[in-house]
Amino acid sequence: MRTREHIAMIGCTAPSHIYPSLALITELVSRGHRVSYAVGEALTGLVEPTGAEVVAHPSLLPTSEADWPDDPASAMHVFLDEAIAVLPHLIDRYDDDRPDLLLYDIGGLPAPVLAVRYGIPAVQLSPTLVAWDGYEQDLAESLDAMRTSESGERYHTALTAWLRDNGIERDAWDWQARPDHALSLIPRAMQPNADRVPSNVRFVGPCLSPRRLAETGWTPPADGRRVLLVSFGTTYNDRLDIYRACLEGFAGSDWHVVLAVGGCVDPADLGPLPDGFEVHRTVPQLAVLAEASAFITHAGMGGCVESLWFGVPTVAIPQAVDQFGNAAMLEQLGVGRHLPTEKVTSATLRSTVEEVAGSAEVAARLAEIRATVRADGGVDRAAQAVESFLS
Numbered sequence: 001m002r003t004r005e006h007i008a009m010i011g012c013t014a015p016s017h018i019y020p021s022l023a024l025i026t027e028l029v030s031r032g033h034r035v036s037y038a039v040g041e042a043l044t045g046l047v048e049p050t051g052a053e054v055v056a057h058p059s060l061l062p063t064s065e066a067d068w069p070d071d072p073a074s075a076m077h078v079f080l081d082e083a084i085a086v087l088p089h090l091i092d093r094y095d096d097d098r099p100d101l102l103l104y105d106i107g108g109l110p111a112p113v114l115a116v117r118y119g120i121p122a123v124q125l126s127p128t129l130v131a132w133d134g135y136e137q138d139l140a141e142s143l144d145a146m147r148t149s150e151s152g153e154r155y156h157t158a159l160t161a162w163l164r165d166n167g168i169e170r171d172a173w174d175w176q177a178r179p180d181h182a183l184s185l186i187p188r189a190m191q192p193n194a195d196r197v198p199s200n201v202r203f204v205g206p207c208l209s210p211r212r213l214a215e216t217g218w219t220p221p222a223d224g225r226r227v228l229l230v231s232f233g234t235t236y237n238d239r240l241d242i243y244r245a246c247l248e249g250f251a252g253s254d255w256h257v258v259l260a261v262g263g264c265v266d267p268a269d270l271g272p273l274p275d276g277f278e279v280h281r282t283v284p285q286l287a288v289l290a291e292a293s294a295f296i297t298h299a300g301m302g303g304c305v306e307s308l309w310f311g312v313p314t315v316a317i318p319q320a321v322d323q324f325g326n327a328a329m330l331e332q333l334g335v336g337r338h339l340p341t342e343k344v345t346s347a348t349l350r351s352t353v354e355e356v357a358g359s360a361e362v363a364a365r366l367a368e369i370r371a372t373v374r375a376d377g378g379v380d381r382a383a384q385a386v387e388s389f390l391s
Contacts, residue, residue: 005390006034008099009052009125010090010114012107013040013059013082015234016302018047020127020185021105023209025050027383036099038090038108049211057089068235072321073151080159083109087166090114101389112179113166121389124182128301128322131177132196147173183385186301187308187373190329202385205376206305208286215284218258225256225276226293228353229312231285232319233300237262242317242344243270246296247277249346255353258288286310294357296349299326299338308335311370313356313363315339315349334365 009025011018018039028035029051037052040059047054060082062068069075087110094114102122104111115122136143146152159172168175182201188194191203220227230246232239243259250257251274259279261267267279285303289295289310297303299316304326307314314336316327330336337352356362 004032004034005100006036006097007101007103007386007390008055008094008111008114009035009037010102010104010108010111011037011039011047012079012105013043013061014107015043015046016300017105017107017127018043019209019212019302020207020305021103021125022046022050023207023212023379024125024185024382024386025052026209026211027379028386031383031387038086038093055090055093057086060085070320071149071151072146073149073155075321077151077155077158079107079109080155080162082107083113084162086110087113091117094118100391101386103386112175113163113168115180116166116168121181122179123386123389124179126182126184126186126201128186129191129325130182130184130197130201132191132193133198134196135177135193138193181389183382185382186305187369187376189308189333189369189372190301190304190326192325192329203376204382204385205378206309206373207379207382208306208309210379212284212286215287217284218287220291221256221276223256225254226357227288227291228255228257228294228296229260229283229285229288229292230257230296231260231283231303232262232298232317233303234262237298238264239319240265240269242296242341242349243279245344245346245349247274249350250274250276250353253350258283258292260285294353296353299323299330301326304330305373308366308369308373311363311366313359313366315352315356317341317344333369335362335369 007028025035035052036055037047038055039047041056044054044056090110098118101120102111102115103125104122106126112122156172184201184203185207188203243261246257257277260283261281263281270279289306289312292312295307295312296315299318300323314330316330316336316338318324318327327338331338337356339352
């Protein structure tokens with residue numbers, strides 16, 4: 001076993017981007033490696049339990065859904081502005097303590113720049129789908145529309161200038177989409193055109209934290225009712241209308257409904273709860289999914305991965321960004337249904353949940369994919385892959 005190499009993880013200051021890497025970071029520390037983890041000051045508490053040395057920095061990233069631009073290129077520019085602001089902090093920290101290897105989240109844009117500066121490998125830990133050979137042609141219409149828009153051209157110009165300032169002469173779009181090395185932390189089943197993913201991307205499977213898998217703090221219903229989890233993650237959860245539709249649709253049913261409403265909705269605004277409901281701002285999601293018979297989700301990749309890990313059928317109500325593609329993929333896999341927001345009513349929620357939870361075909365498909373997901377390798381395989389990049 002190699003020991004004491006310095007591995008630096010350049011994170012992204014958003015919980016959904018941090019959770020996928022935590023188990024791997026914990027494993028690398030346990031194997032004797034020295035690991036540092038750069039993240040915005042507000043989320044250092046998520047990283048500290050891994051045992052990594054936390055490198056805190058100020059962050060410009062919005063903390064609420066309402067503060068993010070709707071336009072994709074403008075949203076990408078927010079990540080670029082963050083990278084430009086954070087890079088000097090990281091240079092000051094690492095110039096005199098150079099890592100042997102850099103790991104980074106897809107939002108950790110400074111990492112490949114630091115890799116060029118220090119002449120070391122940078123390995124992307126991708127918590128979502130990756131580019132495949134020919135994706136530019138397959139997605140030409142949407143990519144061209146984004147890249148030729150005013151905001152897209154502005155982003156490309158700014159990214160190109162920043163790369164050149166740091167000695168990188170590459171097309172900005174290619175640099176963004178084609179990392180030199182990547183580990184995919186999602187199930188292969190969730191990756192479009194997985195057979196066309198280039199060889200520099202290794203599928204290591206979901207790296208769910210043993211600590212999160214062992215979480216308690218939630219007790220299943222004693223009356224034997226089927227459990228329905230309703231959660232829209234950490235960012236896209238301002239959906240009082242959908243929560244109220246759940247109350248109306250499942251009142252008086254044989255379902256026990258666990259509503260995780262996040263920080264935007266006051267649970268008191270839901271009014272008196274019918275029998276068989278519980279409402280929390282957050283729940284130990286893995287503990288609930290381990291008992292759940294269905295999951296109403298916004299189809300963030302983290303929730304998709306966890307539903308497949310536990311074999312729970314989904315009703316996906318995507319809200320933004322990659323969630324629409326994720327919802328379509330879950331439906332294509334035969335493990336859930338996509339319910340567009342505009343079609344959400346108490347009746348459609350109830351009928352769609354009953355459909356996926358009662359389908360023998362969905363159950364069989366979930367069992368098959370669950371077995372594949374759990375056999376993909378996970379934390380051990382990911383740690384071995386990381387170690388292969390150390391000289």
